[in-house]
Amino acid sequence: MDLHRLPLPELRDDKHRHKQFNGNENSNRFRPPKYKPRVSQGGYVAVDNNNLNRSQSLGSCSANNSSNIAHAISFRGVEFPDANTLPASPNVHDVSSSTDFDDRSHFELCFERLAKLGEGSFGEVFQVRDRSDGRLYAVKISKQLFRGEQYRAERLEEVRRYEEFSDHENCIRFIRAWEQYDRLYMQMELCRESLDQYLQRCHQIPEERIWHILLDLLRALKSLHDRNLIHLDIKPDNVLIGEDDETCKLADFGLVIDVDRANSQHATEGDSRYMAPEILQGQFSKAADVFSLGIAMLELACYMDLPSNGPLWHELRRGILPEDFIDKISKELQLVIKSMMMPDPADRLTTDQLLSHPKLQKMQKNRKSLITVNKLSRSFRKSRRVVYGKVCNWKSFAYRCLFYLLELLHLYKPIAPAQPTITPAPSSPSTCLAAMPRLEYQLVGSTPIANRDCYASDFLTGDDPLELSHHGTPHVINSTPLNHNQSSRRSSLGKTIPTLELDSPFANVSSPKVFDTSSFRRKKLFVLDYDDE
Ligand SMILES: Nc1ncnc2c1ncn2[C@@H]1O[C@H](COP(=O)(O)OP(=O)(O)OP(=O)(O)O)[C@@H](O)[C@H]1O
Numbered sequence: 001m002d003l004h005r006l007p008l009p010e011l012r013d014d015k016h017r018h019k020q021f022n023g024n025e026n027s028n029r030f031r032p033p034k035y036k037p038r039v040s041q042g043g044y045v046a047v048d049n050n051n052l053n054r055s056q057s058l059g060s061c062s063a064n065n066s067s068n069i070a071h072a073i074s075f076r077g078v079e080f081p082d083a084n085t086l087p088a089s090p091n092v093h094d095v096s097s098s099t100d101f102d103d104r105s106h107f108e109l110c111f112e113r114l115a116k117l118g119e120g121s122f123g124e125v126f127q128v129r130d131r132s133d134g135r136l137y138a139v140k141i142s143k144q145l146f147r148g149e150q151y152r153a154e155r156l157e158e159v160r161r162y163e164e165f166s167d168h169e170n171c172i173r174f175i176r177a178w179e180q181y182d183r184l185y186m187q188m189e190l191c192r193e194s195l196d197q198y199l200q201r202c203h204q205i206p207e208e209r210i211w212h213i214l215l216d217l218l219r220a221l222k223s224l225h226d227r228n229l230i231h232l233d234i235k236p237d238n239v240l241i242g243e244d245d246e247t248c249k250l251a252d253f254g255l256v257i258d259v260d261r262a263n264s265q266h267a268t269e270g271d272s273r274y275m276a277p278e279i280l281q282g283q284f285s286k287a288a289d290v291f292s293l294g295i296a297m298l299e300l301a302c303y304m305d306l307p308s309n310g311p312l313w314h315e316l317r318r319g320i321l322p323e324d325f326i327d328k329i330s331k332e333l334q335l336v337i338k339s340m341m342m343p344d345p346a347d348r349l350t351t352d353q354l355l356s357h358p359k360l361q362k363m364q365k366n367r368k369s370l371i372t373v374n375k376l377s378r379s380f381r382k383s384r385r386v387v388y389g390k391v392c393n394w395k396s397f398a399y400r401c402l403f404y405l406l407e408l409l410h411l412y413k414p415i416a417p418a419q420p421t422i423t424p425a426p427s428s429p430s431t432c433l434a435a436m437p438r439l440e441y442q443l444v445g446s447t448p449i450a451n452r453d454c455y456a457s458d459f460l461t462g463d464d465p466l467e468l469s470h471h472g473t474p475h476v477i478n479s480t481p482l483n484h485n486q487s488s489r490r491s492s493l494g495k496t497i498p499t500l501e502l503d504s505p506f507a508n509v510s511s512p513k514v515f516d517t518s519s520f521r522r523k524k525l526f527v528l529d530y531d532d533e
């Protein structure tokens with residue numbers, strides 16, 4: 001047992017003080033040296049290789065060296081076939097520089113690195129743009145190369161946990177993971193910032209917001225504890241704020257262990273500032289997570305700089321909370337924090353007990369009703385859109401029916417045979433005009449040429465694009481209810497009339513002095529009009 005005992009944090013005389021950020025986030029971090037767990041036969045095994053899917057190879061490097069080939073990593077079952085395949089790299093031409101394609105990692109081929117979001121003891125996290133869908137994500141790349149199969153298995157465990165809790169509202173949404181060049185890459189949803197960054201930005205977080213953060217994290221923690229898992233690294237740095245700027249999500253599952261199998265074998269302690277006292281004795285339990293969450297709430301609510309060691313570190317773990325800090329928050333919140341930071345793990349409230357606190361219960365109820373209202377309004381909006389779409393469809397359907405009906409009426413109207421009355425040749429221009437025939441040419445066609453505006457001049461002057469002049473006398477069709485009194489005319493028509501007079505058998509037929517083109521579903525109707533000129 002002594003083997004697992006951690007060295008006591010060094011004592012340092014100090015006073016509690018407010019947080020001060022000097023740009024180096026990790027400068028006040030003290031991490032007790034990690035003990036190296038024994039790899040024993042019966043001990044906790046980090047990766048169940050039966051469940052691990054090392055699948056498809058998409059790397060472009062030499063196939064002799066399998067670590068150079070990108071392998072998708074997933075512990076999801078066959079019901080998630082996508083999890084076991086890596087998306088194909090986008091076209092090489094899309095990648096900015098034209099260096100040797102073969103040298104690029106899957107990460108470089110698929111993502112554009114935009115910024116560094118953060119760094120922890122295990123990995124660096126980058127904001128990236130996926131070249132295939134253009135969306136923004138976060139990709140965590142392990143800092144150290146896989147030193148051996150055991151180390152690799154431990155790192156890969158994080159993927160299993162991320163996948164397990166990806167669907168939880170208060171845990172990070174996980175996309176996929178792969179390994180290449182002895183490093184692990186994890187693609188996940190991009191969050192706005194960590195809770196620690198939020199605290200740096202706001203300094204004083206309103207108490208109501210603290211309660212909401214507490215509720216989010218208790219819910220996330222409960223889902224872990226319900227599966228007998230412990231996080232062991234609860235701290236504001238490992239809590240991310242979602243894109244909605246409200247929801248807090250638990251991240252960094254790198255140290256998660258199974259309570260039943262873990263005790264002291266492969267468990268690694270987290271940040272000493274948030275560490276429960278019993279961890280020093282190698283006791284890892286769910287209560288340790290509750291303590292870490294409690295002390296993190298103290299930090300957030302009182303804007304307090306947590307000691308990483310020394311007498312103040314021990315004071316906080318003996319249940320002595322600094323009055324001048326804690327007095328600033330409500331008695332209700334004080335009590336909750338104290339109950340989470342009890343020195344004896346057995347005295348600490350569990351996540352279930354904490355979630356049944358009246359204030360948190362009320363908040364959960366409000367949230368539920370808000371969710372219901374949101375759902376209702378969303379489904380109302382959706383159904384309104386559907387109904388509107390249907391109405392529009394019905395409207396257009398009705399119009400179409402009406403249109404076809406008119407069309408039918410129009411087509412099947414009995415055609416009165418044209419019986420032009422021959423009248424004596426006019427003696428004067430005015431009587432000549434009156435005697436001109438009213439001709440209606442129906443041109444039906446579906447080819448582009450038939451759809452163009454057709455003018456009498458096209459075929460009466462010899463430039464007959466439709467070759468109507470070769471088909472003898474144009475049909476006189478009484479098809480459209482033409483406005484016989486229409487006065488609009490085309491100036492070019494006058495030139496064609498003499499040809500008509502010469503060739504047409506209706507040269508002597510009287511006609512209204514109207515010429516018009518109208519189109520009604522690919523039909524052209526012409527009424528020739530005799531112009532004075
Ligand atoms: N999905 C994300 N969106 C935005 N920022 C992120 C995301 N994931 C991580 N970060 C940032 O990167 C930092 C480091 O990430 P993470 O905690 O996962 O790394 P780590 O090496 O496991 O850290 P630790 O030292 O706590 O073990 C976080 O504190 C956070 O600021």
Ligand SMILES: [Mg+2]
Nearest residue numbers: 120237238252
């Ligand atoms: Mg972290």
